[in-house]
Every structure is written in structure tokens, then in C-alpha cells.
Amino acid sequence: MAEREPEPEGLFARVIGEIEKTLIALMLGAMVLITTINVFFRYTFNWRPVNWLEEQLAFTWPDMLGWGYQTSLILFAWLVLFGMGHAVRKRAHLGVDVIVNLSDRSGRKVLALVSVFFCLAYAFLLMKGSWDYFSSFVNLPSTTGRWFPTGLSEMSFRNLQAFYTFDEIGMPSWLLWMEGVFGEEYDKLPRSVGYVMLPIGTVLFFGAFVRSLLRILRDREDRLITSHEAEDEVEAVSRRGGA
Amino acid sequence: MRVAVLTAAVAIAIIVGFLLFGETALAPSPGLKVTVLFLMVISLLMVGVPIAVSLGLSSTLFLLVLSDTSLASIAQSLFQAMFGHPLLIAIPFFILASTFMSTGGVARRIIDFSIACVGHFPGGLAIAGVFACMMFAALSGSSPSTVVAVGSIVIAGMQRVGYTKDFAAGVVCNAGTLGILIPPSIVMVVYAAATNVSIQRMFMAGILPGILAGLMLMIAIYIYARVAKLPKGEWEGWGEVFDTGARAGWGLFLIVIILGGIYGGIFTPTEAAAVAAVYAFIIAAFVYRDMGPLKPAEDDPTRTPLPLFEKPYALATAWVHPDTRDALYDAGKLTITLLFIIANALILKHVLTDEQIPQAITSSILDAGFGPLMFLVIVNIILLIGGQFMEPSGLILIVAPLIFPIAIELGIDPIHLGIIIVVNMEIGMITPPVGLNLFVTSGVAGMPMLRVVRAASPWLGLLVIFLIVVTYVPEISTTLPNYFYGPEVIVQ
Numbered sequence: 001m002a003e004r005e006p007e008p009e010g011l012f013a014r015v016i017g018e019i020e021k022t023l024i025a026l027m028l029g030a031m032v033l034i035t036t037i038n039v040f041f042r043y044t045f046n047w048r049p050v051n052w053l054e055e056q057l058a059f060t061w062p063d064m065l066g067w068g069y070q071t072s073l074i075l076f077a078w079l080v081l082f083g084m085g086h087a088v089r090k091r092a093h094l095g096v097d098v099i100v101n102l103s104d105r106s107g108r109k110v111l112a113l114v115s116v117f118f119c120l121a122y123a124f125l126l127m128k129g130s131w132d133y134f135s136s137f138v139n140l141p142s143t144t145g146r147w148f149p150t151g152l153s154e155m156s157f158r159n160l161q162a163f164y165t166f167d168e169i170g171m172p173s174w175l176l177w178m179e180g181v182f183g184e185e186y187d188k189l190p191r192s193v194g195y196v197m198l199p200i201g202t203v204l205f206f207g208a209f210v211r212s213l214l215r216i217l218r219d220r221e222d223r224l225i226t227s228h229e230a231e232d233e234v235e236a237v238s239r240r241g242g243a
Numbered sequence: 244m245r246v247a248v249l250t251a252a253v254a255i256a257i258i259v260g261f262l263l264f265g266e267t268a269l270a271p272s273p274g275l276k277v278t279v280l281f282l283m284v285i286s287l288l289m290v291g292v293p294i295a296v297s298l299g300l301s302s303t304l305f306l307l308v309l310s311d312t313s314l315a316s317i318a319q320s321l322f323q324a325m326f327g328h329p330l331l332i333a334i335p336f337f338i339l340a341s342t343f344m345s346t347g348g349v350a351r352r353i354i355d356f357s358i359a360c361v362g363h364f365p366g367g368l369a370i371a372g373v374f375a376c377m378m379f380a381a382l383s384g385s386s387p388s389t390v391v392a393v394g395s396i397v398i399a400g401m402q403r404v405g406y407t408k409d410f411a412a413g414v415v416c417n418a419g420t421l422g423i424l425i426p427p428s429i430v431m432v433v434y435a436a437a438t439n440v441s442i443q444r445m446f447m448a449g450i451l452p453g454i455l456a457g458l459m460l461m462i463a464i465y466i467y468a469r470v471a472k473l474p475k476g477e478w479e480g481w482g483e484v485f486d487t488g489a490r491a492g493w494g495l496f497l498i499v500i501i502l503g504g505i506y507g508g509i510f511t512p513t514e515a516a517a518v519a520a521v522y523a524f525i526i527a528a529f530v531y532r533d534m535g536p537l538k539p540a541e542d543d544p545t546r547t548p549l550p551l552f553e554k555p556y557a558l559a560t561a562w563v564h565p566d567t568r569d570a571l572y573d574a575g576k577l578t579i580t581l582l583f584i585i586a587n588a589l590i591l592k593h594v595l596t597d598e599q600i601p602q603a604i605t606s607s608i609l610d611a612g613f614g615p616l617m618f619l620v621i622v623n624i625i626l627l628i629g630g631q632f633m634e635p636s637g638l639i640l641i642v643a644p645l646i647f648p649i650a651i652e653l654g655i656d657p658i659h660l661g662i663i664i665v666v667n668m669e670i671g672m673i674t675p676p677v678g679l680n681l682f683v684t685s686g687v688a689g690m691p692m693l694r695v696v697r698a699a700s701p702w703l704g705l706l707v708i709f710l711i712v713v714t715y716v717p718e719i720s721t722t723l724p725n726y727f728y729g730p731e732v733i734v735q
Contacts, residue, residue: 025571028335028578035336035517039510069329076332077325080586083579084295092580093293094634099250100291107247114251115292118258122300125307126321129314133322142315146307194326198318225293228387228679232573233345234686237395 020086027079031072038068066168074166074194081201088119088208088224095225108222115224116213123206130198136161137192139182164191254286258304265308273598280305280594288632295580298637299587302594310597317590324586329513330436331585334384335578336516337427340497341383342574343523348533349494350392353378354400356487361461362476366468368404369414370461372397376418377457378491380425381498382523384432386672387683390419394687405474408688413698416684417706418460420669423635425453427501427516430665433585433636437592437643440657442512443505444724448658449665452719456666456709463705493526506727524567529557534566581636588640595644605649615653619714622646622660623667630671635679639664655717662720666710673699673706 044050087093100111128149132142139162143149153159165171165188175193179186215221261269261279269276280301287297306312325331344350357371357378364370372393379389394415401411423430426446435442467473501519504510510518528535532548536557539546551557561567595601608618625646629638643664650660672680675696685695713719 021572022568024575024579025568028339028571028575029567031332032336032339032517032520035332035514036521039514039518073326073329073332076335076582077322079335079575080325080579080582081322083575084583087576087579087583088293090576092576093295094580094584095291095293095297096288096632097291099246099289103247104244107244110244110251111247111291114255115287115290118254118287118290118292118300119296122296122303125303125314126299126318129316129318132313132315133318146313195322198322202318223291225291228682233388233391234683237391237687 017089020083024079024083024086027075027082031075031079034068034072034075038072041068067170070166070168074169077194078197078201081197082204084201085204085206085208088205088212091221091224091226093225094228095223097223097225097227100223100225105222109216109219112216112222112224113213116209116216119209119224120206120213123202123209126202127199127206130202134192134195134199135159137164137190137195138162162190162192165189166191166194250286250289254290257282257286261304262308265305269309273600273603276305276309276598277595277600280591284591285632294632294634294637295583295587298584298591298641302587302590305594320590320593321586324589325582328436330432330442331582333427333432333442333513333516334429334581335574336513336520337384337429337432338577338581339520339571339574340516340523341385341388342570343520343527343534344379344382344494344497345388345392348527348531349382349491350375350379350396352487352491352494352531354393354396356484356491358476359479359483359487363478364465364468365475366464366473367476368397368401369406369410369464369468369473372401372411372415373418373457373460373464376415376421377425377453378495378498380422380453381427381502382494383422384427384429386420386422386669387679389422390415390680390683391687394419394684398688404476408690409694409698412684412688412690412695413700413702414460414464415688416673416680416695416699417702418457419680419684420672420706421453421456423668424449424456424662424665426450427512427519428665429581430635430639430668431661432512433639434643434661434664437640438647438657438661440661441728444658444728445661446502446505446512447724447727448662448720451723452662452666452709452713455712455719456706459705459709460702463702493530497522497526524570527570528561528564528567534570535561535564537561538566581634584634584637585640588637591641592644595641601645601648604645605652608649609652613653615655616714618646618649618653619655619663622663623710623714626664626667627671627674630668630674635668635671639668656721658724659717659720663710663714666706666713670703670706670710673703 100108103111125147128143135142136159139160141152141155141159144151144153162182163184165186167188169189171186171189175189176186178190182190184190212221212224257279261283265279269279283301283304284297287301288294292300303314303317306317307314354371354375357374358368361367361370361374375393375397376389379393383389383392394412397415398408398411402408422428426449428446428449431445431449432442434440435445468475497519500522501515504515504518505512527533529537529551532538536554537549537551539548613621625642626638629642633641647657647660650657672678675681681692681695681699684690684699685692688695690698
């Protein structure tokens with residue numbers, strides 16, 4: 001297994017790291033709670049005491065079946081897209097380290113540099129793809145070029161898709177400013193709100209690999225991967241004095 | 244140095260060669276195209292590129308060179324991998340439930356209960372270890388977490404009463420693989436998502452084989468213990484069984500919530516997973532109090548948790564306590580890495596379906612005249628080899644669509660196929676060089692890899708026998724689901 005150096009992190013990196021941790025926790029927590037509360041409302045909306053209360057107090061029992069379901073799925077996609085860069089920085093992505101472990105220090109550096117190059121290439125392609133996909137939902141031009149962004153496309157009906165919405169989720173009032181920006185009337189949540197995590201996530205993903213590249217060049221890190229998902233837990237057990 | 248440079252050079256050569264000549268050289272032959280695609284994936288993996296990026300980059304290059312697909316649609320499928328697969332959202336929920344349950348307390352109580360039940364047999368502590376693994380497997384969906392939770396306590400305990408460390412590690416390493424066979428199981432969720440088999444049936448199908456595998460292990464330990472005269476514990480009486488059972492009961496009730504909820508028709512599997520996660524949190528924070536505002540003070544030697552009435556505001560603060568955030572974050576991080584692999588494996592799956600590879604493989608296998616059994620042996624070999632490189636869920640997403648249509652053609656029950664795949668994954672986890680459970684056990688027991696491999700190998704033989712039994716006797720897998728849901732209807 002790879003020996004891990006203690007992380008010498010600056011204040012800025014620590015603060016950002018904490019914010020990211022909290023956001024990841026919040027997204028997962030919200031997914032779980034929304035799904036659970038959904039079950040609760042599904043079982044109670046037809047319940048006689050509830051119906052009686054509804055009549056007496058003249059209100060409707062919240063029905064979140066549709067929007068709860070879609071919202072938790074959006075959060076699910078956000079969690080992964082937002083977190084993929086964070087996982088690079090925490091070296092949590094799984095990989096095969098057989099050859100890496102067979103190599104000596106300089107060999108590992110060669111391998112790490114080559115693999116970070118491939119990762120940067122992938123992240124770059126994803127960044128372009130994400131912008132191309134996202135841009136049309138905010139009425140902005142996408143980029144031309146198949147591999148590299150060679151310029152901005154002509155505006156056409158293809159780039160004017162801001163009217164697309166998620167069919168189940170209502171429009172929250174604090175996002176109504178979007179109506180003015182795009183000149184649409186939204187009674188449902190615009191698709192762009194969901195898709196915005198694509199460009200954000202891929203940029204963070206690319207940035208995380210740039211950081212890895214710098215760290216590899218400075219010999220702070222010799223690989224991008226961890227060999228198995230339980231590495232942290234196992235480390236915690238051996239820290240407690242082992243089995 | 245030489246190995247490293249050679250590996251890197253091969254990967255670069257394959258990719259550059261593909262970019263330069265792929266379009267002209269490969270266009271006529273679908274078989275060749277896919278071979279090159281898999282060569283790209285494997286060469287990238289060997290360099291040390293993350294699995295997810297290896298899958299995604301290879302597929303993206305392939306699509307850009309050989310098809311009309313744009314980068315925008317690849318980004319779209321990345322989003323759709325999560326948004327468009329409502330079944331997969333059960334994975335983070337199961338991971339979270341298992342994270343809350345993995346706090347030392349639950350495993351400890353389950354182990355105490357197991358020892359009270361079966362500790363008095365010859366080799367009792369080892370049998371209890373297997374029993375505890377089975378119960379923990381029913382709470383969590385993954386094998387490594389089962390090994391960590393149970394192994395970190397049981398291996399030390401077994402050594403204390405006079406077992407060898409090798410025996411202890413070998414037993415736990417094997418019993419831990421039950422984590423993916425006994426429902427709930429993350430691997431089964433992925434199989435169901437990849438093949439549109441009902442997840443309820445899949446979970447149901449895992450129960451009988453899971454119990455059978457556990458019993459086989461226990462009987463083997465019993466026989467070995469009689470021969471080798473291993474120490475046995477004292478029978479503490481039914482009182483002890485009920486006492487420990489009641490203490491473990493809060494944790495074990497999770498099984499009732501998940502399985503009872505799904506089969507009672509109360510929850511969908513996704514909802515059951517979410518409710519299980521919330522329940523596990525409440526148990527961990529308010530009943531067992533191993534985490535959160537009510538956990539015992541650091542300086543308290545008796546480690547008694549605080550009663551709720553001393554800190555009633557804990558009812559509110561537990562939800563935002565740092566421990567809760569950390570558990571959510573840990574589960575979230577694991578979710579991110581697993582799902583990112585799955586999302587990229589889905590892109591690769593699209594490539595394979597676009598190229599009509601499943602059909603090509605199906606016809607070539609059928610033309611070669613393989614019967615069902617020969618086919619299943621081939622599947623076993625593919626999975627064992629693939630398991631050396633790939634994370635199980637990613638492997639299933641890629642392999643399942645390839646072999647599923649053939650299995651249907653050959654009249655193999657899809658549920659049966661799923662169980663065979665899962666058992667294969669179990670074996671892959673304890674097969675050197677890259678068995679996941681071997682790594683975890685070696686870390687937890689503080690033993691070198693080679694020693695764990697040797698310690699686990701006799702039990703590996705047992706699991707192989709189990710695989711043969713499960714392969715030849717489909718009834719083990721299909722009886723329960725067919726009894727409860729009626730015969731499987733195959734929709735193509």
C-alpha cells in the first residue's frame with residue numbers, strides 16, 4: 001500500500017476543503033431526508049385525520065411526491081459532478097497500482113506524469129462538452145470545433161433552449177429573477193438550474209488535476225489513485241493499534 | 244524504472260496510434276474496434292489512471308474518432324447517469340446506512356450476540372465471526388466494510404483465546420465476502436440497473452445462497468476445529484442470548500426495515516434504503532450513542548453515553564453535529580468515487596451497444612455451439628480476470644450487457660445469472676493479486692499480503708465449491724423469488 005505523507009495544507013486549502021466537505025454532506029443529507037419525508041407524505045396524504053385537519057384549517061397537505069423525487073435525483077447528479085474534483089484532491093479515485101508499486105521513485109514519477117496528462121485531457125474534453133451542453137439552456141452560444149473549442153457558434157434556435165424546465169419541480173420564488181434574464185415565464189424549475197453543475201463540476205475536476213500535476217512535479221505526490229475504497233477505514237483501525 | 248517507462252510508452256503508443264490511424268484502420272471491423280477500445284482501457288489502468296477516467300477517456304476518444312457523437316452528448320450522459328437512473332440512488336443510501344452502522348458499537352453488539360449464540364461450539368469464536376459477518380452483511384451492502392467492521396474486533400478476540408492469527412484472518416476475509424451476496428447489496432443494485440432485472444427479486448434471490456455459504460463456512464470450521472482441537476467457549480445460557488440479542492436488536496431491526504419494507508410492499512427499494520439510513524442515524528445518535536452530542540466523554544473511563552434528558556437539545560443538534568457531517572461526508576465521498584466509475588462505465592456501455600457488440604458476441608457464442616454450462620464457465624473466467632482490474636460495480640455494468648442476451652438465449656434465468664455473477668465477484672475479492680478483501684484484511688490484521696493470501700486460500704477452495712453448486716443448481720437462487728413473485732417473465 002502507498003505510504004501517505006501528512007498533508008501540509010495552507011489555511012486557504014483547509015477552508016476550501018471544509019466548505020466542500022460540508023457541501024457534500026449537505027447534498028447527501030438532503031437526498032436522504034427528501035426521500036424519507038416523501039414516504040411519510042405518501043402514506044399520510046390519504047389518512048383520515050390529515051384530511052380532517054385539511055378541512056378544518058383550510059390547507060393542503062404538502063404533496064412532494066413528484067418534486068421530491070426529481071429534486072433528490074438532481075442532488076444525486078450534483079453530488080457526483082461536484083465531488084469528482086474533490087475526490088481527486090483527496091486521492092479517493094480507485095485505480096490499479098500494480099505497476100506503480102513495482103516501479104522505483106523515478107518510474108513512479110514518469111507514470112504519474114503520464115496519467116495526469118491523460119486525466120487533464122479527459123477533464124478538458126468534459127469541460128468543453130459541459131459548456132456546449134449547458135450553454136444552450138441559458139441562451140448562450142456553444143463552442144465550435146469537434147475536439148478543441150475553435151470559436152463560438154452562431155446563435156440559432158439550438159442555442160435558445162432556456163424555456164426547457166423540469167416537469168415536476170415548481171419554480172421557487174427566489175429564482176424568479178431568471179425570468180427577467182431569459183425573458184421566459186417559468187412555472188417550473190428551468191433545466192439550466194440542474195445542468196449548471198456540469199460546467200462547475202468539470203472546471204473543478206480540471207483544476208484538481210492541475211493541482212495534482214504541480215504536486216507531482218514537486219515530488220509531493222507519486223500517484224493519482226487509491227487501490228481500494230476502504231483505505232481510510234483500514235488506516236483508522238491500524239492507528240487505533242490494529243486488530 | 245524500465246517497467247514504468249515501458250507501460251507508459253505502450254499506453255501512449257496505443258492512444259496516439261488510435262488517434263492517427265483509428266478512423267481508417269478500424270472502421271471495417273467491429274471486433275477489432277472493441278479490442279482496441281479495451282486495450283486502451285487496460286493500458287490506461289496499468290499506467291495508474293483512475294478507473295473512471297480510463298473508461299471515460301477511452302470511450303470519449305472512441306466516440307470522437309469513430310462516430311458522430313459530440314462532446315455535449317457525452318456531458319449529457321454523465322448527468323443522465325445519475326439523473327436518469329433512479330435505482331442507482333439507492334447506492335448512496337445503503338452506503339450511508341452502513342456508515343452509521345459501522346461505528347464500533349453496532350458491530351461490537353452483533354459480535355457479542357453471535358458469541359452468545361454459537362460460541363460454545365468447537366471453534367466457536369470463528370463460527371461466531373462468520374455469523375456476525377452474515378448479520379452485518381444484512382445491514383451493509385459492501386464486503387470491505389463488513390471485513391473492517393467485524394474483522395477489527397474478531398481477529399484480535401480470536402487470537403486472545405488461542406487461535407492462530409492466520410486462521411482468524413482467513414475466516415474473516417472469506418466471511419466478509421458475504422457482504423455483497425446477502426441483501427442489501429450494492430453490486431446487486433448495479434446488476435439490476437444494468438439489466439432491468441427487478442431488484443426486489445435479486446435481493447430475495449441472495450438470501451438462500453447467502454445463508455448456505457455461511458453454513459458451509461461454519462460447518463467447515465466446526466470439522467476443522469474438532470480435528471485441530473480448537474478451544475471452545477462456555478454456553479452462557481439463554482439469558483445471555485436474549486440479553487445480547489436485545490442490545491443488538493436495535494441494529495438488527497434495520498434488516499426488518501429493509502427486507503420487510505420492500506417485501507411488505509411498503510417501500511420501493513430506494514425508499515427502503517433512505518429510511519434505513521435515517522433509522523441507522525437515529526439508532527447511532529440516540530440509542531447506541533456512539534456518535535453525536537450524546538457520545539461518551541473522551542475522559543470518561545467507563546465510556547457511558549450521556550442520557551438524553553441531560554442534554555435534551557441534542558434532539559436538534561445531533562442533526563448538525565460534526566460527527567453526523569463526517570459520516571455524511573465519508574458516505575458521500577465513497578458514493579462519488581463509485582458513481583463516477585459507474586457513470587463512465589455507462590458511457591462505455593453506450594459505445595458497446597452502439598457498435599452492436601452484444602449481438603455480435605451472442606451470435607458468435609451461439610454459433611460456436613456452447614451449451615449453458617460451458618457459457619457459464621466462460622463467464623466465470625471473464626469475471627475472475629476482469630475482477631483483477633476493475634471495481635466490481637463498474638465491471639458488472641460493462642460485462643452484464645454483453646453476457647445477458649446470451650444467457651437469455653441459452654435459457655439461463657436472469658436472476659440465477661445475477662447470483663452467479665455476485666458469487667464470482669466474491670471469489671474475485673479473495674483471489675490474489677488484486678483481491679479487495681485481501682488488502683483490507685491485511686490492513687486490518689496488520690499482516691503482510693502474502694500471509695493473508697496463504698491464510699485465505701483453504702477457504703477460497705470452499706467458495707469455489709460453493710460457486711459450482713450455485714452454478715449447477717439454479718433452484719438455490721430462484722426458489723425464493725419465484726415462490727414470492729411467481730415465475731420470472733423475461734422482457735427483452
